[in-house]
Amino acid sequence: MTCLLPTKSGKAAFLGDGLRRQIRRISARLTVRQSRCLTCASIRQHESAARVYRKSVESRSSIRMGIPSKGRMAEDTMQLLDDCQLKVRKINPRQYAAEIPNVPGVEVWFQRATDVVRKLVSGDIDIGIVGYDMLREIGNQDEDLVVVHDALGFGGCHLAIAVPSNWEDVISLRDLLSDKRWSKERPLRVITAYMNLATQFFADQGFDYVELSTADGALEAAPAMGAADCILDLVSSGTTLRENNLKQIEGGRVLDSQGVLVASRTALLNRPGTLAVIHEMLERIEAHLRAEGLFMVTANIRGSSAVEVATVLSSNGGQLLRGLQGPTVSPIYTYSTDGSSSKEGSYYAVSIGVPKSRIYETVKQLRKVGGSGVLVFPLTYVFDEEPPRWSALMNNLGLNVRDFEHLKIGEEFANDGQA
CATH class of the missing domain: 3.40.190.10 (Periplasmic binding protein-like II)
Structure with missing residues (x-):
């Protein structure tokens, strides 16, 4: 019996029984x-099972980030970074290296998804965005890999x-x-x-x-x-x-898998500036993702005081009219027809953050308590006092979050927005 196989040149090659038996023996050794x-x-x-020789932190001074180079994951990664004002700029479209102007000092390297994980393990890059499935398969639960953000909202x-x-x-x-x-x-x-x-x-x-x-x-x-x-x-x-x-x-x-932000534990603890970069990225990403699907609803409501208006909203609208932490109530200064100022407090502006699916329901509730002039507009960012995942990361690394309070108001990225 003879087997016919294609070759690189496109022509057919014949394998005799002896050669075929040799191939079987080689295949058997790979089992x-x-x-x-x-x-x-x-x-x-x-x-993935081979021993990896991790490069020392001292081998370079730059902070490197790896992102997928092709496919839907690459497109979604670039879009997320762009939405978070972390736009990646290639100096030369033919090169695999790039930069993020709003985060000086960070090199961005375009890699295959599998290589993003491998280079994190080897120490060639410090930060990466990749699918959780690939992180688990290639990383094989390596203790040096730390998931900084486990739900980037794409690649589900x-x-x-x-x-x-x-x-x-x-x-x-x-x-x-x-x-x-x-x-x-x-x-x-x-x-x-x-x-x-x-x-x-x-x-x-x-x-x-x-x-x-x-x-x-x-x-x-x-x-x-x-x-x-x-x-x-x-x-x-x-x-x-x-x-x-x-x-x-x-x-x-x-x-279950989706895009995740992952970093090297070694780099976070030992490479200067890596924690500051992660904090900056985490704040932007968390704020953007939290704002997705949220809208700000603003209305004018009559009342004798801000406390009275807030009480009416709470008692009549329940949790819906309380917003993220509570409604924002502020006085509106109106004027009479003769140009003189009217008494402060006759109208109050109320602002509430609500999900997109509940906008009309919120508008109807505001009308019930006398709301008028309702405005609705989407939110771009919702910043917490500190991203919850930052505190979780500090705990994972065995660090005290209070020792890094300066990152909230740090000057590491003072040139933000000047790209």
Whole structure:
């Protein structure tokens, strides 16, 4: 029997039986047998499992940030940074290095998502934006990787097991793992690009008879081709699964993922200026994301005092008219027809922050208490006294947040907005 394979030149090459047997022996050596499951090792798995020699902080003085270079994740990352007034500027469009003018001293490097994580681990970059799925797969829970912001609001998806739709008896993960078809001689064949996460998942489930193989794309075709029984892959809308006659199963959701901001613990603790950069970025990102979907509703209401107006709002509108921390009530100075000032306090301006979905409901409640001249406009930023995730980061690093109070009003980025 002779096998016909394509070559780089596009011509066909013939493999004889002897050469084919040699290829089989090489392939056999690449198979990793584990105590609980059989895993066909991939280059990615070998790289992530290999020992990484981390570069010392003293090897460079600059602060480096890595962001995805291609695809939807790259576009969403650039859009988020732009919305937060952290616009990335490439000096030369052909280079992979860039800068953020509003944060001087930071180098931005465009990398593949996998390489963002690898370079964080190796110490080549200090800060990165990447999908949580890739962080877990490549980072493999490295203790030096610290998630600074776990919900950047884009790249939402989940890693899940999908089986052929015509497997009517397989509805849940329990059904799949208890299926009598799988044995030591005939294991369940799962194809995935997430070897580390898949290996850990099946080990946690205590499943003995599974064979994992790797591929980087078009996983949905593998079951129909007979190359695998099922897949473990990222799912967003589920449309691609349905179009390839696949279905998700209950209990087969391995991991939820979206864009995250991550940093090197070593750099945060030892590289001068890294904590200040993270604080600046975290404040901007938190303020922007908190403002998404929020609108400011302003109305004029009659009353004898600001306290009376606030009391009326609280008693009649409940939580809806209290806003984020309470309504803002301020006096309006009106004038009579003869030009003289009227008595202060006949009208008060009330401002309330509300979700977009409740704007009209808020307007109706304000009208009930005498509101008029209602104005509605979107919010761009909502700054807290301190981002909650900053306090969480300080706790993670074993630092006292009070020692970094100066960052709230620091002069590290005094040239902000002059790019």
